[in-house]
Amino acid sequence: MNLLIAVILIVLVLNATLSFITVFWSKRDVSRIWAWLVVLVFVPVIGFVIYWFAGRRISDKKIFDFTSQEIVGREQIRDNQKYYGHHLHLNQKASMLVELFENNSGSILTYGNDLETFFDGRAFFDDLFAEIDKAKDHIHLAYFAISNDVIGNKLVDLLAKKARQGVGVRVIYDAYGSHGTHLGMYHRLLKAGGTVYPFLTRRFQLLALRINFRFHRKVVVIDGKVGYIGGFNIGDQYLGKSKRFGNWRDSQLKIIGDSVLSLQSRFFIDWNATAKKQDKLSFLEDYFPATQVNGIHPIQIVSSGPDSLTAQIKQGYLKMITLATKSITIQTPYLIPDQPIYESLTIALAAGVKVNIFIPDRPDHPFVYRATQYYAQEFIDFGANVYRYDGGFLHSKLLIIDDEIVSIGSANMDIRSFELSFEANAFIYSSYFAKKIEKQISIDLSKSKLLSKKDFETQGFWMTVLQKFSRLLSPIL
Incomplete structure (x- = not known):
């Protein structure tokens, strides 16, 4: 009995010591430090299993893959704004917010944009698929969730069709957000010449399993001229077909204009941080075409993530x-x-x-x-x-x-x-x-x-x- 008590005490002391080392090793918000200490200390051993999946930070190498990326297309975006600068003016509130984003993320304010909004999944997917079907040069998709269901496979079939027509098709998806969807779903697209990557994966998937630091973005760029950003993922439930959720109410933007180039620039960074060397992208005018849209909506595209200490x-x-x-x-x-x-x-x-x-x-x-x-x-x-x-x-x-x-x-x-x-x-x-x-x-x-x-x-x-x-x-x- 004394030996058992001694073993338990040793385990608890080691657990507490490792808890403090684990939590304080990486730079974290103070509130999260204390939250994780509660889990690790008061749920011995099992707390570390929970931490493995939910608490580990992204590796320094992956951070470097992001921070070392050139922001492709920036000069093209800036040059396109010269036409608008002399006759469009923002009020003081907007000007202050614009300056904040210019300083904290390098986001460029773009003026010539037309916008369309979607709040219903059927209207959104109909429009998205129609624009994909019209693509002539490239289709870039970056999504948290692309489900292996009816609408997900319909998308893959359409992308494979476009790839066979010679359109460059590139897809990034988050493996966790896509509920186990793996490259097998994209076999026909890969065979047709498309390129697909799960976001920031490792060779050994068990080591890559984590709940945090997920790719939650939903971005589409078609021919550098049409873009989408918002809350809709790709899946049947976003069409209101889930008994659990019923009707799905979301907000999605379709952009035609210079902000599409900002979405393209964001895609390039995410793609080049994820793709193998032979698949990385570099600047081409076809990716960043000169726009000729007389839109009325000034927009900044702003991104954030654990690759930056600035939220x-x-x-x-x-x-x-x-x-x-x-x-x-x-x-x-x-x-x-x-x-x-x-x-x-x-x-x-x-x-x-x-x-x-x-x-x-x-x-x-x-x-x-x-x-x-x-x-x-x-x-x-x-x-x-x-x-x-x-x-x-x-x-x-x-x-x-x-x-x-x-x-x-x-x-x-x-x-x-x-x-x-x-x-x-x-x-x-x-x-x-x-x-x-x-x-x-x-x-x-x-x-x-x-x-x-x-x-x-x-x-x-x-x-x-x-x-x-x-x-x-x-x-x-």
Whole structure:
């Protein structure tokens, strides 16, 4: 018995020691340090298994693969803006946000852009497939999830057809986000001459398994002239065919104009950090054509991820919230703000800014949804209007301030998107476009319930406990 106690004590001491070494070895946010210490110390041994899949940081070599990449096409994008600079002017709020992104990410403001929005999966996929079918030179796709289902295989068949026609087809997908989809699904595309890579994989897949540091971007570029960015992945559930989720409500942009070149530049970085040497891309005019679009929407494409210590998109969200003087509208499936975002929203509310927040009516990740409910109650207490969207699953990642500036992309209003995932958003400086989005918000309001404290007071004791516990885990959810 004494020997058993001694062994247990030794294991616990070693576990605690290794816990501190493991967590403090890499540079992390303080809140995540403490969250992981709780897991590692109070769940001995098993905590390290959890950490292996959910806590490990991306390797220094992979970070270098990103940071060493040349930003291809930058000069072409800048040259295209000379035509617009003398007659288009932004207001002070927009100018401040533009300068922030120029400094924290090198994002170039592009002027000549036409925009189309999609909130329904059927309309989006119909348009996407039609544009792919018209491609003449190249098709570049970078997606978190491409599912091995009806719509996913329909996409692969179409891409294979275009590859046989001589169009350059390149696909990046996240192996974790694609639910086990592997290269076998793309065999016919590879045989037709396309090129496909799972994002940042290793030779030994068991070593690459991790929940964090996922490729969450959703970007398409066709012939350097048409681009898509937003929240839709590729899969049947995004067509509303999932019994679990029902109708799928998302936000997606189709861009024609100079911002497509910014999407192309982003794709080049991701591709060249992932692809083998013989498949890497270099600048060609066909990839970055001179645009001739008389669009009216100024846009910046901003990306962020664990390859940078600067949380570019989060800084953009934070700046938008602090710039707001009238209204803030947020749509997010996951409402798990870090402390700066939380405080900026409560300050805005205290200053009389109207804050509307839309969240889903059902979970897709249990702890994440309970943490979302916790923060929903917090913001209700501070005076925000929190709406539960009852028209299906709300997956939209949307932020609007003062009917002037809009952000749409892949980044949720949560810590994971801010610090743990590779994201991409479009920031649009257009009151005309903002008012167009507000029309869709009005439709969403008709399908939503305004939540109150009473809705949570009747939920039961254990649900309250689960929400508070989930909030403690929020830095690592």
